[in-house]
Structure formats: structure tokens, C-alpha cells
Amino acid sequence: MSRGVVETCLTCLRVPFFILVFHIIGVLQLFAEVDFSVKGNSLFASFLGRNNYWMFAIRNLELEAKGSRGYFFLKGSFDVNPYTLSFFTESIAVEQTSVRDFFSTPSRTLYSADTIEDIIRIKELFVSTRGLPFVRVTMGRFYGAIGNLNQEKFWDRWFVERPFTIRNFFGIDGFLDEGLEISLFPPLPWSLEFIYQVFDGSEKPWGSRGSFEFVNLISIRNTFGQEPVNGGFGLFWCTGKNNSADRLDSKGTAIVSPAENFTEFFGGDAFFNLGEIFSARVGYIIKRESIPQILRVEGGLFSEFVVRPIDFFAAGIRPEIFGIPRNVFPEGGGVVSRPQIADISISATFLPTDYVRLRLQWTGNFSEAALPQNIFYLQAMFNLF
């Protein structure tokens, strides 16, 4: 695909933000059978250890609409920016790893909301083909196909946040950006999917123009088995350039380092489900970042184990190690090893009805070079319809 075509497609997405927000429902109404859902999530967290404070945040107050007609499918969702609705007991040293998760950028003021863009964010907005044989083309803003856990939204997760490794590499919202996807699905007895995604990696806000920095992603996904026992694995490779290392607010999430650098990610994950009773996931992502003359290599291994013995209760444990390896190869030669971080979460989720979920979670973040950080979460979620 030529660069010109891709640029034209991506330019289409760069219409002013407010027009998109106020026209999203109008566009969806063109489709028959539009389905709306409203989901919300409030979070109380207490941090003890490296930092000591508590916070309350309204997170992911999300309106989602999707519709389909014939060979097309359209999905749009927007949510309230959690960074404008968070309340802390004190100002936070945002450079601390466990705290940075809750912020967009270190310079961002917590309570400022100058534009509607600061309050309402478009999460996903894409149009996709449906029912074409073997191939599917998607255009818009959507999640990157880096394993399964990146795309899971809060209502489907068994933990408050995505795994630490994904958060550390791609930000709290996972890898989400504007782009184009072509996915192939050969007719085989099992499910095999080849995905190619190209994203606009530049840090240009909605409505402004600028040069594009492409991020390319190739992924293969495989799933086996039928209900109730099934499993699968996925592999991906992702590379590109962009201007920013942290784009958590209106634009999207960080994928690569500054423009003069070259970064690539590769990794994969595997899952196994035994009905709804037990599920396990294991994944590994490694990042190679070449700053001229310096090479940084860091990888994270994450796993999730969830048991749901009865309908209204599920318990999960998520051990992770970030920093295998975690080396810096400086200009003059040699290797500098950076400290490893172990992160462990234990969660208990109560599902009293189909529309409400309550969760208690403890997360321990243990770094070789810093004091331990304990986070206690109390999360309440609802899914209205």
C-alpha cells in the first residue's frame, strides 16, 4: 500500500474533535439496529509504601454505540477523561512508576479542563467490513493487536488495570490509536488470523495537520478448541517512529520514542479457558529502543490466573516481572543492567447481578531500587444496558 493512500485515509480521521463527538451518534443512526451501552467505573485507591496517599477517581464513564448493516460494522465509544475527575489527598511525585499510571503527563494539571477534549475522549471509533470472505478491513481509531489483554476493557477484566508490562510500555489505556487494519482469516479447521495494522504515530492533536509517523504492526493469532475448553496464542511485532514518548491524553498512547529513535516491540501471549471456572494467560513483551549509539532492551513477563467457582464470585492472581532483560548498551560498549520490578496483584470480584460488579484488589510493586509500593483498590462498576 502506497504511503499516499495511507496518508489520505489517516487525514480523513483528522477532523476537529468536537465534530466527531457530536456527529458520532448521527453517523451511527444511519445504521439499522444501533445498540447503545453505558458503562461506568469508580475507583478508590490507597497507596502505602513508596508514596502514601489516597485517591478517588471516576474512571471510564463510557458510552458505547455499535451498529451494523449489510457488509459494514461501525463502533464508537467515548468516555470521560479520568484525569480530570481524580481527587488526591496531596500533590504527587509523578515520576514514581506506580503513580505515573494515574496521570497523563507529568506536566498536566489535575483539575484543569480547558476544552471539551480534556473532558470527553474518543476511545474507539471505527468502521469495518463485515462478512467479506477471508479479509476484513478496518479504519478509524482502534486497539492494537498486541495479544488479547490490550484490547480488553474494564468491564471484561478481572483486575483493575491492564498488566503492568502493557501499562509501562503503552500507557494505562493500552495501545490505542488511529489507523488502518487489514486482517486475513484463512478457512482452516481452527481459527488463524493474520493482522496488519498501520497507525498514525505522530503526536498531533485532533484537528491539526502535520507529517505522519507510521507505526506498523504485524500479528498472528491462533485459537483452538470449542466451548468450554479452549485456548490459543498470538505473536506480534511492532515498529515505527513518533514524536512523543507519552501521549496518554487526547491523542493516544505512547508507542515509540522520540523521532530520531527507532523502537520495536515483539512478543506474544497465550490463554487457556476451562469454561468460566478457570482461565490462565501468560505473555511476554520485549522492547528494543535504539537511541543513536545507545540500545535499550527491556522485557516484561506477565501472567493471570482467575478462578470463578460460583457465578457471583471470581478471584484472580497476577504475578509479573518487568525487566527480563533490562539492559542498556551504552555508546562506549559494555552493558548496564537496570533494576527489575516485580508486580503482583490479587483481586476478588463480586458479581451480584448482571449489571454491577464490585472488586477488591491488592497490588504490590517491588523494585530492586526503590521502596515497595502497596496499592489497595476498591472498584465499583456498572453496565446499565
Next chain:
Amino acid sequence: MAMMIGIFTAGIISASAVIVTSNYDIYYIVKNIADPSHQIYYIVDETVNDPYSFSPLESHIRLLNRADVFIHTGTFERRWIGEALWLARNPKIVEGAVGHVDISKYIRYLNGSHCFIYSKEDVKKLAIILSGILKKLSPDFSEEFYQKRLSEFFSEVDKFFSELSAVLLPYMGVKVATYSPCVNNFVTQMKLNSELILKKRENETFSYRAARDSAEFMKKMNIPLVVVPHNIERDAEIGFMSAGIATLKIPAHLGKKFPDFSSVVSGISFTGDAEKLVPQREEMSRPIPPKTFAHEITTIPPERPPAEIQKYGYITSRYSSIILRDRPQSTAGQAGKIMGGQKVLILDKQNEWVKVTDGKSIGWIRSSVITMEE
């Protein structure tokens, strides 16, 4: 592209087709009328609490991907079918394709519910329609084969409904309340004496308190029995039992627990005091008694004049809903809400306040917002 789609839809004509149905009820019909070479699957069964908010699993998506035909009811699937078909990326079963069968075109729905399985006419009609569709998938099997399958199935359906009638015979003539529109459909088909539907929508959830309030309403209407689905909320079941209302539990749909018609008949269970149903039955069969004399009435005075209070009315207010109060005062606590236009039973009256119930909530409202039924 159109040509490509045509080629793929023509591919439906194969020796062994994969047929996916959205629920077990359709699956059961298809299994009984299709030829045995087909692979038939279902997505939702009766163990799913809320099929409306159901999220198809990865295995369901893969099933839809392999499907030659997808048959659904066109009701509870509306929320998830669009995305599921997008994920399945199967050109044979998207809307408009030959393999996409929406049975809502063919059968009538009561209150938007999909409980056609308890309507003899709907089951038979659907079987004929599906048989016509499935016939095209199996050119190897003759017309006679399908006719034979259909007639066997029809005799099974007739047997099922006659067995159901026999099991429900003791409840004939008893005034019953039905738990949901689906159950009401069943009760109506079985010619039981249905007086009240407790849930307005199929996907409404019932709590202990709602059950207690309904039970109170039923007592006022002299209804001793409620017909409930087998998967009724536990809290609601306890609510009815503690209020002394007998329950007749019927399987709401076919599924893993009730895989065929005969298991449905054996799955019907009664809980409560059967003796309480007897007087009403006798009352129904007894001739209308002669008018009582005035002096007989004065011997046992009624607690309150029933002619004044036991009336129905309609909520007529410019607001869409009215707050029910737990006492006849505007400063009293809220006891629930009642929708405008709702029919209510008047239970009591104090000055300008009336105590009303709609079967779910009970409380006081101002008499100015109510219009009495003539």
C-alpha cells in the same frame, strides 16, 4: 464482489452443513427435522441468566465462522448479533445472505418474548418453515424423508402438549398469576386461568421485596398461585414462599437441564399448600349462590367497606412517574415509583391520600393524580 459473494453463498449446498442456532429451542426443532448428516449447534441455553446482555465467547465466534446457516429468534440477540457476525467474518450468514434466517418474520411474538416453544401452532409452523430451508441444504435426501421427519416431530409435539395438559389438570380453574410475559404465554396456551402478569418485560429482575409486594397484591385479588420459570431469582422465590403464595415452576426454555419435551413435563414442580387451591376450584364449579339477606351481613361486619376501596384506577398525571410514599404525607419516605398511565388497585383511603399498588410496589399517592375506573 457480488459475484464472489454469490459463489460463497452457493457453497451452502453441501453434503454436511453446519447449522448454528441462537438458542436451544430452535436447536431442538432443527435437530428433529434436519437430516442426520448436518452438524447442529446452539449458542445460548437456559443456563444463561440474561441472554439479552450475553457476550459471545471466542468459541461461539468460531462456530459462527464455520456456519453455513445461522438461525435466530430476532429478539434477545439484537444487542450482540451485529458484533458477533462482524467478528465471525462469515459471508454466508450476514444479514441478507441465504444462510441468515431470522424467525421473527415467521412467528408472532407476545410482548417481544421469544418463548414460542410453548405454542403448539408456532412450533409446528416454524418446523415447516425450517424444514423448507434445510431441505435445500441436503439435495441427497428426498421430499418424503423430510415429510416423515416432520410428521414424527408433529406427533411428538402433540404428545407433549397432551402430557402437559394432563400434568396441569389439577390447576385448571385456579386463578393464577404469571411471573413474566413468557410464562404468561405458556399459561394462556395451556388454558389456565391467568389473571395477572407480574413482570412487564422479560429481562426485568425481581427482588425479594418485589415478590412480597406482588404476593400482597395477589392476596388482594384472591390469587393463590403464581406460575414461575424454573430459573426464577432465588430471592423472589423466597419472597413468594414466605408470603404463603404457592408456586408452580415450569421450565422456561429447553436446554442442558431440560433437553427434550418429556423432561419439560417431568420438570414441572409445585411448591406450597395444595389445600388452599381446593376451595377456589370448588367455588368455580359451584353454582352462583343466592343473594344473602341483610341481617346475615350485619352478623359479621367487614373490616372496611370494600365497595369504597377495592377499586381500580389509572395514574393520570402530567409527570411520567409518581413517587409512592410510605405514609399518607408529602414528607414521608419514598416507597417506590409508579409510572403514569399505570393501572393500580386502590387499597385504602385517608383524606386526599390513597394507598395503591401496581403489583410490584405499594404506597400512598394523592388522590388528585388518580382517575377511578368506571
